[in-house]
Amino acid sequence: MTDSVKEQLSACLDGELPAGExxxxxxxxxxxxxxxxxxxxxxxLGEALRGRQPVAASRGFADKVAAVLDAEPxxxxxxxxxxxxxAKTARRGLGSPAFAKWLQPAAGMAIAAGVAAVxxxxxxxxxxxxxxxxxxxxxxxxxxxxxxxxxxYTVPTNTSSDAYIPAARLTNYVVAHSEYxxxxxxxxxxxxxxxxxxxxxxxxxxxxxxxxxxxxDDSTPEAAAPR
Amino acid sequence: xxxxxxSMIRFGALLVCCALALPAQAADSEAREWLERMSRALAGRNxxxxxxxxxxxxxxTLRIIHRVDKGKITERLVSLDGSGREIVRNEAEVICYLPDxxxxxxxxxxxxxxxxxALPSYNEGLDSHYSIEKVGGVVKALGRRTQMILVQPRDxxxxxxxxxxxxxxxxxxxxxxxxxxxxxxxxxxxxxxNFRDRISADELKPAITxxxxxxxxxxxxxxxLANAGMGWNVVHLPAGFRLTTWRIQVIAGSSAPVRHLVxxxxxxxxxVFIEPRTADAAQMHGLARLGAAFAYSRDLDGHxxxxxxxxPAATVEAIAAGVTRQxxxxxxxxxxxxxAK
Numbered sequence: 001m002t003d004s005v006k007e008q009l010s011a012c013l014d015g016e017l018p019a020g021e022x023x024x025x026x027x028x029x030x031x032x033x034x035x036x037x038x039x040x041x042x043x044x045l046g047e048a049l050r051g052r053q054p055v056a057a058s059r060g061f062a063d064k065v066a067a068v069l070d071a072e073p074x075x076x077x078x079x080x081x082x083x084x085x086x087a088k089t090a091r092r093g094l095g096s097p098a099f100a101k102w103l104q105p106a107a108g109m110a111i112a113a114g115v116a117a118v119x120x121x122x123x124x125x126x127x128x129x130x131x132x133x134x135x136x137x138x139x140x141x142x143x144x145x146x147x148x149x150x151x152x153y154t155v156p157t158n159t160s161s162d163a164y165i166p167a168a169r170l171t172n173y174v175v176a177h178s179e180y181x182x183x184x185x186x187x188x189x190x191x192x193x194x195x196x197x198x199x200x201x202x203x204x205x206x207x208x209x210x211x212x213x214x215x216x217d218d219s220t221p222e223a224a225a226p227r
Numbered sequence: 228x229x230x231x232x233x234s235m236i237r238f239g240a241l242l243v244c245c246a247l248a249l250p251a252q253a254a255d256s257e258a259r260e261w262l263e264r265m266s267r268a269l270a271g272r273n274x275x276x277x278x279x280x281x282x283x284x285x286x287x288t289l290r291i292i293h294r295v296d297k298g299k300i301t302e303r304l305v306s307l308d309g310s311g312r313e314i315v316r317n318e319a320e321v322i323c324y325l326p327d328x329x330x331x332x333x334x335x336x337x338x339x340x341x342x343x344x345a346l347p348s349y350n351e352g353l354d355s356h357y358s359i360e361k362v363g364g365v366v367k368a369l370g371r372r373t374q375m376i377l378v379q380p381r382d383x384x385x386x387x388x389x390x391x392x393x394x395x396x397x398x399x400x401x402x403x404x405x406x407x408x409x410x411x412x413x414x415x416x417x418x419x420x421n422f423r424d425r426i427s428a429d430e431l432k433p434a435i436t437x438x439x440x441x442x443x444x445x446x447x448x449x450x451x452l453a454n455a456g457m458g459w460n461v462v463h464l465p466a467g468f469r470l471t472t473w474r475i476q477v478i479a480g481s482s483a484p485v486r487h488l489v490x491x492x493x494x495x496x497x498x499v500f501i502e503p504r505t506a507d508a509a510q511m512h513g514l515a516r517l518g519a520a521f522a523y524s525r526d527l528d529g530h531x532x533x534x535x536x537x538x539p540a541a542t543v544e545a546i547a548a549g550v551t552r553q554x555x556x557x558x559x560x561x562x563x564x565x566x567a568k
Contacts, residue, residue: 012418022419026277029288030308036286163513165524165533168330172443172480174520175314175321175334177498177535180472180489182347183269184388185496185537187291187304188404190314191280191415192518193323194306195287 005035258361259349261376264397265390266346271295272396275430276420277307282413282519294426303431313433324433324440331437332479333444353493356381356467366391369400369417378494383407384465384542385495386519396422404519406539413519445477459486459501461549465542467492482508490546497536497546504531514540523547 008025011017017025029036171193178189273294280287288307294300305313311326323332353359362375368391378388387409391401403414461470468490476487478500486501504510504526511524511531523543524533527550534547 017418019419022277026288026307026418036288036308163515164509165511165513165515165522166509168332168443169480169511170515170517170522170535171323171325171332172334172478173498173500173522173533173535174517175323175332176476176478176487176500177496177520179321179334179336180491180496180498181537182494182496183266184390184399184402185494187269187415188413189518189520189537190304190316191287191289192520194289194304194310194312194314195280195285195518 255354255359256351258359258376259353261361261374261390261392261397262349262359262378263347265376265392265399268393268397269293269399270300270346272398273423273426274398274420275423275426276417278415278417278420280413280415288418292426292430294431301431303433305434311435313435315431315433322433324435324437326435326437326440329440331440331442331444333442334479335445335477347493349493352467356385356492357387357494365394371395371400373400379405379409380407382466383539384468384545385492385538386412404537443479445479445481458553459488460551460553461488461490461499461546462551463545463549464490465492465545468497468542468546471496495536495538495542497534497538497543499546499550500531500533500535501527501550502531504529514544516540528552 005025005028008017008021012022012025174189174193178186178193181189275290275292277288277290280289290303290305290307292303292305294302299318301315301317303313303315311324313324315322315324318336320336321334323334325332349359358377358379358381360377360379362377365372366375367373372394373391374394376388376390376392378390380387383406385407387405387407389403389405389411390399392398393400398417398420399415400420401414401416404412406412469492471489471491473486473488475484478485478487481500481502482505483503486499488499488501490497490499508531510526511533512526513524515522515524520535520537521540521543522533522535523540523546524531525547526532530552532547532550534543534550536543536546
């Protein structure tokens with residue numbers, strides 16, 4: 001991704017991109033799947049990259065972040081080790097060397113704060129001791145409820161797993177359900193129907209072998225939860 | 228006189244107590260009011276915007292055109308990323324055009340209420356399952372002044388939200404769906420949003436006709452039955468979920484009318500679909516995911532039971548597992564579920 005595209009994305013996420021340029025950017029996103037892939041992470045990184053002042057988060061949030069930090073093993077401050085797992089677990093676009101390279105300079109605070117426009121905002125970026133925390137959190141593709149044992153989470157088109165719900169039936173059900181969601185929940189669900197699901201990740205059994213970072217992360221939620 | 232003085236002191240003490248107690252209460256109710264304003268804005272305004280729908284593994288650019296005309300909502304949601312998919316939703320039906328799959332899916336709305344009437348109201352009951360807070364002061368997002376509202380689930384059975392609501396209109400310029408530990412599952416982010424006085428009918432027409440595609444629709448009369456939920460129940464519901472509505476519904480792709488039970492905790496909702504399983508249909512089972520929605524299906528007593536919702540996997544699993552058939556209603560099944568044509 002070139003600097004000019006980065007700048008455009010940044011301005012776009014700030015709502016400061018002129019209409020004409022916005023059209024060009026959206027067209028470009030339309031043509032370039034890799035750029036689209038980068039966008040998700042970029043948006044998460046956004047706040048920090050653009051030096052936005054942290055918002056005041058609640059005390060519960062700060063406690064939670066502190067708990068996460070405590071629960072994580074300390075790792076070296078080097079950016080590279082933190083970036084590699086991120087690239088490895090990403091399925092589309094983000095895994096490209098170019099993206100990893102682009103990501104590197106941003107490492108420390110950018111990734112940390114990006115985790116979440118999240119929780120971390122209550123802390124000053126400089127007080128975050130490692131990148132590992134952030135990356136582990138940011139790369140988990142799907143929430144793995146702590147209560148469920150390892151099992152096969154699959155998209156319906158995947159036949160190698162023991163779960164079976166045909167894609168068309170699932171879409172029918174989800175659309176029928178959406179009418180009973182809240183307005184925001186409905187938009188979330190219907191946007192999911194419109195998303196290209198041809199290469200959705202299979203999480204669980206298959207993915208566990210290639211993404212140990214994710215399973216490591218699964219052990220932290222209980223420890224991290226304030227309640 | 229001493230009596231009056233005592234009263235005044237008491238009254239004063241009461242005031243102090245109120246002053247101490249109120250801020251928390253007021254803040255919560257204010258945050259809930261923001262959520263209601265947001266729902267009203269999403270449903271009740273005319274707007275046209277483009278937004279990103281982002282998760283760790285996918286990102287889509289979508290266009291939304293939303294019109295309210297004489298109290299009636301029409302909405303068009305279009306993928307701008309080349310698949311050509313779009314959804315047109317109005318008072319009568321929801322139509323999904325999936326040109327990459329050469330399929331058009333039509334779901335008839337069975338609710339006779341106008342869409343605007345069905346807006347949720349958020350009451351104190353939500354506080355048992357979510358902490359809802361107005362956070363800090365004004366935050367700039369997408370170049371606008373926004374109020375941040377934080378909705379955090381109190382257990383693992385529901386998701387939370389981080390919302391950046393436009394100060395002026397309460398539209399969610401940015402929203403993040405998060406799990407119990409604050410991890411972002413996905414987010415929606417407006418790149419552009421225009422409020423418009425007038426939106427023409429042409430703008431709400433799909434770009435494709437769907438000609439030559441496979442149309443999945445059920446034209447059968449929707450059976451209206453008062454006892455649609457009878458005979459089936461969910462036991463051991465996750466805390467806070469309760470039955471909010473039920474009906475027998477004809478759903479595209481299902482050969483027989485489907486019992487549709489809706490459970491909600493006031494914010495998140497889960498649908499349970501129950502249908503008699505036909506001999507030729509493969510049995511569905513296990514967990515599947517579509518975007519942020521999970522579905523869990525299982526066989527029960529010759530019926531296919533499927534729970535679907537924008538909730539964690541544990542919730543659809545628990546609800547599907549809790550579905551039970553009450554005894555002594557075997558005969559009613561046939562009588563109350565006329566076969567679709």
